[in-house]
Amino acid sequence: MKGDNIRAHEAERLLSERDRRYDLFPSEIFDEFAWNMLLHLFVALEKNETMSEVRLCELSHAGSAAGRRWIAHLVKDKQIEARSDGDDVVLTxxxxxxxxxYLSKPSRAEIDVGDETA
Structure with a gap:
């Protein structure tokens, strides 16, 4: 869809920001595996790439067991398509x-900065 390249860039920016936190703080205080998974899947969709369960868990900083639980929860919540083990993971x-x-709306910080320059 038109604009998905810009949205995927925003998702990548958010993920990069999150990754920086892991360099400075214990990962346990930033466990947002499901959100990271959704963002990674969106970026993969825009790039026309497939995402395996193993790779998704790795990129999301979730271990295999925790990652599978989150994937199952996201399937139940209708965020990820139902699938068999070993199948690629895809957003609904x-x-x-x-x-x-979500990715089309400016962040509050961007709005505040824009107001200051006016």
Whole structure:
């Protein structure tokens, strides 16, 4: 969809920001595995890449067991398509739409900075 390249860039920026935290703080205080998974899947979708369960868990800083539990939860919550073990992980259409809306809106910090320059 038009604009997904910009949205994917925003998702990558958010993920990069999150990764920087892991360099400075214990990972246990930043366990947002499900959100990281959704962002990584959106970026993969825009790049027309597939995402394996193993790679998704790795990128999301989740161990294998925790990652599988989060994937199962996201399937139950209809954010990820139902799948068999070993299949690639894919967002549902509804999750893609919600991520597009989220990633299209400017952050509060961007709004505040814009107000100061006016």
């Amino acid at each position: 259409g509804g999750a893609v739409d919600r991520l597009r809306r």
